[in-house]
Structure formats: structure tokens, C-alpha cells
Amino acid sequence: MLGELLAISDLHVAYQENRNIVANMRPDSADDWLIVAGDVGEMTDDITWALRTLSRAYAKVIWAPGNHELWTPREDSVRLRGVERYRHLVEICRSLGVVTPEDPWPVWEGPGGPVTVAPLFLLYDYTFRTDPGLTREQALAAAHEQGVVCTDEFLLHPDPYPTRDAWCRARLKETEARLTELDPDVPVVLVNHYPLVREPTRILRYPEFALWCGTEQTADWHTRFNVAAVVYGHLHIPRTTWHDGVRFEEVSVGYPREWSRPGHPATLRPRRILPQ
Numbered sequence: 001m002l003g004e005l006l007a008i009s010d011l012h013v014a015y016q017e018n019r020n021i022v023a024n025m026r027p028d029s030a031d032d033w034l035i036v037a038g039d040v041g042e043m044t045d046d047i048t049w050a051l052r053t054l055s056r057a058y059a060k061v062i063w064a065p066g067n068h069e070l071w072t073p074r075e076d077s078v079r080l081r082g083v084e085r086y087r088h089l090v091e092i093c094r095s096l097g098v099v100t101p102e103d104p105w106p107v108w109e110g111p112g113g114p115v116t117v118a119p120l121f122l123l124y125d126y127t128f129r130t131d132p133g134l135t136r137e138q139a140l141a142a143a144h145e146q147g148v149v150c151t152d153e154f155l156l157h158p159d160p161y162p163t164r165d166a167w168c169r170a171r172l173k174e175t176e177a178r179l180t181e182l183d184p185d186v187p188v189v190l191v192n193h194y195p196l197v198r199e200p201t202r203i204l205r206y207p208e209f210a211l212w213c214g215t216e217q218t219a220d221w222h223t224r225f226n227v228a229a230v231v232y233g234h235l236h237i238p239r240t241t242w243h244d245g246v247r248f249e250e251v252s253v254g255y256p257r258e259w260s261r262p263g264h265p266a267t268l269r270p271r272r273i274l275p276q
Contacts, residue, residue: 003031003059003110005117006270009193009233010039010066010252013050017256021268022050027058031110034058034270035117037233037251038066038193044078048092055096060106062099064119065089066193066234067212071155082159082167086121101175107186112274115228116182120175120192122218123168128198128210136165143208150212172217179225187228189273195232196221197243200250204235222246229273238267249273 006027013019027034040050040063047069055061069089072081080088090100099106101121108115129139143149152164161167182188194214195201201210213234222230222243229247236254240247251271253259259266 003027003029003033004272005033005035005108005110005112005115005189005274006058007035007037007191007231007249007251007273008253008267008270009037009231010236010254011036011041011050012039012068012253012255013041013046014043015256017260018253019050021253022053025054025057025270031059033060033062033106033108033110033117035119035189035191035231035251035273036061036063037191037231038064039068039233039252040066042068042071042073043076044088044092047089048096051093051098052096055098060099061097062106062117062119062191063093064101064191064193065121067123067150067152067156071151072157073155081157082161084159085157105178105182105188108189108274110274112228112276114186115274116186116188118179118182118188118190120190122171122175122192122194122215123164124194124212125165125168125215125217126211127216128201128213130207130210139208139211143211146206146208148206148208150209152212168215169217172215176221179221182225184226187226189229189231190221190225190227191231192218193232194234195248195250196230197248199243200232200235200237200241200248203237222248229276231273238265238271247276 233252
């Protein structure tokens with residue numbers, strides 16, 4: 001059987017039910033590649049276990065970090081913060097043969113290819129505001145008043161950057177430069193934990209949470225570059241949408257209380273990205 005390019009995200013293996021999903025995940029072909037678009041877990045040991053398990057099952061695993069991997073939980077034996085924590089995770093991935101945003105981006109040569117698979121690490125900059133007339137500080141204050149505050153504000157440290165949005169700006173500059181260097185004749189699958197456009201966040205139950213869901217600076221990336229598809233997670237709303245004729249795939253598993261709910265469009269198996 002010919003291989004497929006597959007994707008999943010938000011595995012959250014701290015939950016035993018989700019850990020079981022990862023433990024039992026098997027490819028249909030020995031040539032299948034798996035994209036993991038962030039939020040594998042919070043604890044370094046859990047992240048390592050999950051990526052090791054998947055790297056042993058799939059021909060290639062490609063990882064883009066979510067916000068949860070970047071947390072520094074009090075219970076984690078690894079006390080690194082910010083950039084140092086991210087670099088530590090990159091080294092763990094490399095020891096497992098897992099592709100990261102810091103590595104050369106691989107080219108999928110299977111059905112639907114050739115396509116470059118580009119894992120990105122961009123973060124967010126608080127520009128997804130419910131009221132565009134609000135400043136960053138006003139938007140955050142309004143979210144706090146509504147009781148909507150992402151745990152990142154307490155556990156995701158931007159060191160040595162002064163703020164998370166400053167770290168985001170640095171990542172945007174570096175990543176945009178790499179994308180500009182790609183061969184424009186070869187399509188690319190962009191993989192990011194957060195949606196690259198604002199539209200998918202408009203159905204959030206708590207609209208203020210969009211502040212922690214991306215950046216307006218990527219709003220045209222799917223049209224500026226030769227993009228075959230965009231893969232993301234974070235929202236825990238698995239679905240396929242189209243923006244300017246480009247396919248966006250939200251591939252999250254989410255928490256057991258979410259995916260076990262009747263009527264929830266659960267993504268408990270990787271979704272096929274290519275061939276379409």
C-alpha cells in the first residue's frame with residue numbers, strides 16, 4: 001500500500017484515555033508520515049514517551065510545538081523556561097529522529113507529492129482581538145474581566161524575551177525568511193499549532209480566548225506562498241475549512257471530556273492530508 005501524509009494534534013497524553021490512543025496508533029502503511037501539530041503534553045517525560053512511541057510506528061514524524069509543551073509546570077523535573085525549554089525539546093526530538101521547526105524541512109515524495117512539509121513555531125501576539133479598537137492591554141484586561149485567561153500567562157515563560165509577543169515577532173521574522181527561500185514551484189504544507197488566519201477562531205465558545213490563538217501577521221501566508229494545505233490544532237474543534245481556496249485542517253484530539261461528548265467531531269485517528 002502506498003503511504004499517506006497524516007496529521008494529528010493536541011494529544012494531551014497526561015490523560016490516560018489519550019495516552020491509550022497514542023499507544024494504539026498504527027499506520028496503515030510502512031511508508032506513512034505523521035505530522036504532530038503540538039500539545040503532545042506538558043511534562044517532558046510524557047512528551048518524550050509519546051514522540052518516541054510514534055517515531056517507532058511511522059516512517060517519519062514531524063513535530064511543531066504547541067503552547068503546552070512550552071509550559072514549565074512545577075511538577076516537571078526539567079525546570080528550563082522559554083527558549084531554553086524549546087531548544088531542549090528540539091534536542092529530544094532530534095535524538096528520536098523527529099523533525100522539528102529547526103531542521104531542514106522534508107519533502108513528501110509519496111502520493112500527492114512532491115510537497116515540502118514545513119513545521120512552524122510562531123506563537124501569538126494578542127492581535128486576534130474581539131474589538132479591533134482595543135489596545136493589547138485593553139484586550140487582555142477585558143478578557144480577565146470575563147474570566148477568560150489562558151494558563152500560558154502563568155506557565156509559558158518567554159525568557160530571554162520580555163514578552164510572549166516579542167518572542168512571536170522574532171519567530172515570525174525568522175520563519176518568513178525561510179519560507180521566502182523555498183522553491184516556489186514546489187507546494188508546501190504549512191504546519192503550525194495555531195491557525196494562520198483569524199476566521200477559525202470566530203466559533204470559539206469564549207471569543208476572548210482568541211487572543212492566545214495566533215497572529216494577524218500570518219493572515220496572507222497561505223496566499224503569498226505556494227501552499228497545498230495548512231495543518232493546525234489548538235482550538236479543539238476538528239474540521240476542514242477553506243480560505244481563499246486553500247484547505248485548512250484542524251486535527252486536534254483534545255481532552256477526553258470533549259471528544260467523548262455526543263455529537264463531537266472527534267479526531268481520534270490521524271487525518272489524511274495527502275493524497276487529498
